[in-house]
Amino acid sequence: MGLPWIGRLLLFMQLVHGVFCWGKYGHYAVCKIAEGHLSEDAMGTVKKLLPNWAKGELASVCSWPDDIKWNYNWHWTSSLHYVGTPNFKCNYKYYRDCYDSAGHKNKCVTGAIFNYTKQLFSAYQGYNPRLKYNLTEALMFLAHYMADVHQPLHVGFTGDLGGTGIKVGWYRRKTNLHHVWDTMIIDTAVKTFYGSDLSSMIQAIQRNITDAWSQDKSSWEYCIHDNTVCPNLYASESVRLACKFAYRNATPGTTLQDDYFLSRLPVVEKRLAQGGIRLAKVLNQLFSFQVKIGRSSR
Ligand SMILES: [Zn+2]
Numbered sequence: 001m002g003l004p005w006i007g008r009l010l011l012f013m014q015l016v017h018g019v020f021c022w023g024k025y026g027h028y029a030v031c032k033i034a035e036g037h038l039s040e041d042a043m044g045t046v047k048k049l050l051p052n053w054a055k056g057e058l059a060s061v062c063s064w065p066d067d068i069k070w071n072y073n074w075h076w077t078s079s080l081h082y083v084g085t086p087n088f089k090c091n092y093k094y095y096r097d098c099y100d101s102a103g104h105k106n107k108c109v110t111g112a113i114f115n116y117t118k119q120l121f122s123a124y125q126g127y128n129p130r131l132k133y134n135l136t137e138a139l140m141f142l143a144h145y146m147a148d149v150h151q152p153l154h155v156g157f158t159g160d161l162g163g164t165g166i167k168v169g170w171y172r173r174k175t176n177l178h179h180v181w182d183t184m185i186i187d188t189a190v191k192t193f194y195g196s197d198l199s200s201m202i203q204a205i206q207r208n209i210t211d212a213w214s215q216d217k218s219s220w221e222y223c224i225h226d227n228t229v230c231p232n233l234y235a236s237e238s239v240r241l242a243c244k245f246a247y248r249n250a251t252p253g254t255t256l257q258d259d260y261f262l263s264r265l266p267v268v269e270k271r272l273a274q275g276g277i278r279l280a281k282v283l284n285q286l287f288s289f290q291v292k293i294g295r296s297s298r
Contacts, residue, residue, distance in 0.1 A: 023183035033276025084158030169255030
């Protein structure tokens with residue numbers, strides 16, 4: 001007997017959405033880079049919030065929202081990993097674009113970043129400690145979605161599901177464009193340039209942050225109006241990069257090889273760096289005790 005229609009629909013949605021995420025390497029890299037830029041206060045609070053199974057390492061829990069999203073109880077989170085823009089529009093607008101497939105507003109990656117930042121803010125910087133949020137989950141979601149919003153095709157066109165609908169070849173393998181950006185570019189780089197060792201790639205990115213990109217770091221951390229986090233800016237950058245680099249020369253049926261890989265890898269590495277630096281900046285601000293003392297004394 002076949003699956004009932006609801007079962008088939010859920011299966012289809014899993015197939016469609018299952019690839020909507022930086023792979024495990026991407027999430028691990030963003031969180032590892034962030035860990036290296038956390039203040040002492042922030043690191044202390046992060047360690048207190050982490051579940052036991054994290055063994056004190058933020059990076060080890062950063063793929064958790066991907067692991068749980070197909071569990072029935074967590075299904076509501078599946079639209080929080082991305083945001084779609086209208087077809088061929090290389091810009092992003094919160095009020096136009098941030099909704100889920102049922103049309104519920106704010107149910108997208110940028111909405112999720114605002115939401116979990118607010119939850120942590122209210123607990124650590126705000127005035128309402130009686131609000132009952134699960135702050136461990138808030139931290140793990142925030143760390144995950146901060147990375148997702150930096151993957152250019154997490155802010156891709158709705159018509160092709162952020163590149164998932166564009167079937168391409170990656171060297172000898174068949175895949176889709178979204179998966180190339182989530183996983184294949186990083187995997188191929190780790191194998192080709194870093195002796196199959198992800199930590200070597202992360203170290204190379206960290207060296208770039210203190211060297212070639214050191215002038216850019218403070219501009220990455222900047223948020224308009226001194227906001228704690230600015231996901232709308234990160235999403236706008238992503239869709240521009242999606243148009244300029246991800247979709248370009250990657251029409252359906254194309255086989256992507258060295259030309260594409262070598263020209264896009266620097267974009268991926270920079271987005272991992274920006275995601276990590278910005279995640280650290282948000283956590284440093286949220287978990288800064290100085291700010292709290294300063295405010296409460298006013
Ligand atoms: Zn995700």
